Amino acid sequence: MIEPVTAGIVALYLLVLVVVGAWASRKIHNTEDYIVAGRSLGFWVFTILMISSICSGMTLLGVSGLGFTSGWPTIWEQLFVPLAASFCIIVFGVKLHRISKKNDYMTVEDYLANRFESPRTMRGLAALAGIIVSLIYLIGQYTAISIVLVWLFEVPHWQALLLAGFIITAYTVVGGLYAVSWTTVIQGGLLIVGVIAIAPVLIMKAGGLSHVNEVMAGVNPTLVQPYLISGNAYTPWFLVSFGLMLTVGLACAPHVINNVLAAKEERYFKWSPLIAFAAYAVIMLLVKFAGFAGRALVEEGQIVLPSVPNAQDYIFVSGIQYAIPNLWVWSFFAVIVLAAVMSTTDRLMLTVGTMFSWDIWKNIFRPEASDREILLVSRVSVVLAAGGTLLLALNPPQMLAWLMWSAIGIMLSTFAVPLIAGLYWRGATRQGAIASMVIGLVAGGSLGYWYYLVEKFPVHFSLYAVILSAVAMVVVSLATHKTDHRVLDATLTGGFIQPR
Numbered sequence: 001m002i003e004p005v006t007a008g009i010v011a012l013y014l015l016v017l018v019v020v021g022a023w024a025s026r027k028i029h030n031t032e033d034y035i036v037a038g039r040s041l042g043f044w045v046f047t048i049l050m051i052s053s054i055c056s057g058m059t060l061l062g063v064s065g066l067g068f069t070s071g072w073p074t075i076w077e078q079l080f081v082p083l084a085a086s087f088c089i090i091v092f093g094v095k096l097h098r099i100s101k102k103n104d105y106m107t108v109e110d111y112l113a114n115r116f117e118s119p120r121t122m123r124g125l126a127a128l129a130g131i132i133v134s135l136i137y138l139i140g141q142y143t144a145i146s147i148v149l150v151w152l153f154e155v156p157h158w159q160a161l162l163l164a165g166f167i168i169t170a171y172t173v174v175g176g177l178y179a180v181s182w183t184t185v186i187q188g189g190l191l192i193v194g195v196i197a198i199a200p201v202l203i204m205k206a207g208g209l210s211h212v213n214e215v216m217a218g219v220n221p222t223l224v225q226p227y228l229i230s231g232n233a234y235t236p237w238f239l240v241s242f243g244l245m246l247t248v249g250l251a252c253a254p255h256v257i258n259n260v261l262a263a264k265e266e267r268y269f270k271w272s273p274l275i276a277f278a279a280y281a282v283i284m285l286l287v288k289f290a291g292f293a294g295r296a297l298v299e300e301g302q303i304v305l306p307s308v309p310n311a312q313d314y315i316f317v318s319g320i321q322y323a324i325p326n327l328w329v330w331s332f333f334a335v336i337v338l339a340a341v342m343s344t345t346d347r348l349m350l351t352v353g354t355m356f357s358w359d360i361w362k363n364i365f366r367p368e369a370s371d372r373e374i375l376l377v378s379r380v381s382v383v384l385a386a387g388g389t390l391l392l393a394l395n396p397p398q399m400l401a402w403l404m405w406s407a408i409g410i411m412l413s414t415f416a417v418p419l420i421a422g423l424y425w426r427g428a429t430r431q432g433a434i435a436s437m438v439i440g441l442v443a444g445g446s447l448g449y450w451y452y453l454v455e456k457f458p459v460h461f462s463l464y465a466v467i468l469s470a471v472a473m474v475v476v477s478l479a480t481h482k483t484d485h486r487v488l489d490a491t492l493t494g495g496f497i498q499p500r
Contacts, residue, residue, distance in 0.1 A: 006331040010152060013335045014167050017183050017342075021170060024178035030371045034176035034378065035106045035354050036262040041181055046263045047272040048188040049181050050085045051280050053256045053347045055191065060287055061144045062404055064316035067291025068298075071216050071223030073234035078288050080243045082280035084250035086273035092251065093260035094269050095423050095492050100261045103490070108257050108419070109359040115422045115491045116430040117483060120364055125434060127359035129414045129441050130254035134352050135389055136407040137255075141345040142393035144313075148338050151317050161390045164342075169386045172346045172353075173379045180346045181262070187339035192279055194336030198320060199286035205323040206293035206302075215296040223295075241459035245405070249412030249462065252419050255344070255351040287316065294319040353382035406448045409462030413444035417469040421477075424495055426488050432477030440469030 028034050041049065066074050096111060105111050109130070113123035142161055145168075149160035172180060206212050216223040228234045234242075250256060263269070294315035297303040303318050305311040357378035362369045369377075417436045421428035443465035451461035483493075492499055 006152065009331040009335055010338065013338065016186065017167060018170055020183050020186070021172070021179040024176065024182060027178050028176055028375070031358065031374050032104075032106065033178065034375055035358060036258075037176070037178045037181055039101070039262055040264050041259075041262045042264055043268045043272065045181050045185055046259065046268055047276055049184050049259050049262075049347075050089065050256070050272065050276050052184040052188040052191070053259055053344055054081060054085055054250055055188070055280060055283065055344065060191075060195075060316050061147055061313045062140075063284060063287045064291035064294065064319075065310070065312035065314075067288040068295045068312045068315040070234065071220075071225075071292065071295070073222065073225055073227050075226070075285075075288060076239050076243060077246065078281060078284040080246035081250065081284060082277045083247045084256070085276040085280060087247050088251035088256055089260065089269050089273045089276070090497065092257055092419060092423070093263075094266070094497050096257070097260050097263055097266050097269065099492055105261060106358050107261070107354060108254065109355065111491070112418060112422065112433070113363070115483075115487065115493065116418075116428075116433045117487060118430045118434065122430065122434055122437075123359050124364050125437055126415070126418075127355040129437060130355050131352050132441075133407050133410045133414065134254060134348050134355075135385065136410070137253075137404065138345065138348050138352070138385065138389040139392045140404045140407065141348060142389055143310075145338070145342060145345065146393065147310075147313055148317065151314065152338070158394060161393055164345075165386045165390045168342060168346050168349065169383055172349050173382050176350065176378075180350050183342075183346065187342060190336045190339040192283060194332070194339075195283050195286050198324065198336070199290045202290045202319045202323040203293045206296045206319075209289065209292070212289075212292050212296040215299050216292060219295070219299055235458070238459050241463035244466070245409050245412050245460050245462040248416050249408040252415040253408065253411045254355065254415070255347045257415075257419075258351060258354070259347075290316055290319060297322065349382045349385055352385040353378040356381040405460075406452055409448055409460060409465070410441065410444035412462045413440035413465030413469050415440075416466055417473050421473050422491075423493065425477075426485075426493050427477055427482065428473060428493075429477040429480045429483055431480040432473045432475075435476040436469045436473035439472045440465055443468045 027038070032038055063077065066077070096105075096108065099105065099111060103110070103114060105114075107127075109123045109126045112126050113119045116122045142164060145164040146157055146160040149155065149164055150157055153160065153163075155163075203209060203212070207215075213224050222228060227236055227239060260269075294303065297319060298305060298315070303315075303322050305314055305318060357374050361377045362374050366373070414437055417440060418428075418433045421436070422433065444462060447457075447461040447465050451457055457464070488494070
């Protein structure tokens with residue numbers, strides 16, 4: 001049974017989120033306020049939003065669970081994921097922020113529709129693909145939240161999902177990106193401070209990294225190698241494909257890349273890539289080491305994991321519960337874990353609502369729709385997205401990280417080539433972009449299914465899918481009519497990051 005102190009602190013945290021949502025709702029006067037927070041996010045709010053949009057339920061639960069299962073060969077993930085924030089800001093953000101202010105873009109789909117002179121087909125395709133991959137990702141997020149709430153409140157899985165869905169949906173629906181960004185500041189701050197303060201305690205309780213390595217080597221020598229020599233995972237070639245998937249796939253994820261449109265000043269992009277990378281890398285490494293420490297504690301009989309299919313995803317919370325007996329500290333950490341797994345979920349839900357209400361409803365079906373109607377459709381879409389993904393999350397995957405990686409792989413194969421080619425290659429055409437996105441989405445989905453459920457490839461499935469997407473872009477673009485140079489100039493298309 002949950003302690004009253006823990007219940008009180010968690011309840012206070014959830015109440016604060018709802019209050020922030022209510023406060024943010026007073027700032028919503030039009031669609032721009034709801035979708036991009038009036039383009040008013042300051043430096044630290046923007047930077048923490050970038051970190052937290054990437055720092056998902058996988059960060060605490062999936063990363064530590066993967067460290068528990070596979071050991072040191074997975075350490076490269078802790079460089080690739082933080083790089084995604086920096087890559088997004090530098091390669092995509094500088095140009096998109098400037099273009100979006102000039103052309104009043106609300107979403108990246110606005111840019112794709114303009115750049116490729118396809119206000120309906122390209123926009124609709126990009127929005128549909130974005131909704132699909134975001135919903136896949138959301139299932140993983142709700143699974144992570146359920147793990148935390150089941151562990152905290154000792155309630156059935158479905159009750160934990162219902163509670164999580166209600167709270168997150170409430171403040172996202174009423175406050176839009178204002179609510180998401182400011183709750184993210186709270187959640188991101190708690191995560192950064194909490195992990196830095198508490199993860200080392202777990203590592204020391206396990207005897208320090210040297211002892212942990214000795215225990216893991218005794219279980220299986222491959223757990224302490226930097227990579228594997230053979231097999232279908234964590235070999236050098238696999239790690240190359242894995243790094244591309246995490247760095248570029250996350251960078252072009254709709255719930256991440258749309259953040260660059262909401263920053264108040266372009267000058268933020270000078271230092272935010274470095275700060276985002278450094279802060280996130282420290283968090284990721286500590287969480288991974290905590291997974292190693294948890295493996296040692298389990299092998300030595302200090303921790304017993306629950307008898308569930310995804311037991312390894314409980315290692316971080318079980319380890320901290322063992323390492324920190326102080327009730328007040330433990331209760332505070334419970335909030336930190338909850339904050340980590342909620343910080344991406346709200347952004348994903350808002351992204352789904354935005355793509356449906358703005359890109360599909362407003363710009364394809366009802367161009368005459370008013371701000372009030374768009375906001376209503378967005379809020380209804382958020383509720384439906386939450387309900388649908390909650391139902392799908394009732395039967396969680398065996399390993400949380402796998403579900404996240406499949407979604408990121410599809411993001412890479414679907415969005416990376418049209419975005420990079422659109423921004424930097426003047427030869428990319430409308431037909432090339434459409435072919436690239438369709439083939440990337442189909443190849444990513446089918447190869448991902450085969451890779452995770454049938455048979456592994458020597459490299460991550462997304463590498464094959466993104467190569468097919470790139471070939472389609474080049475071949476079709478070279479064979480079709482070139483884009484008007486005035487459109488290329490207006491969208492800052494060319495081999496540069498910042499125009500002179």
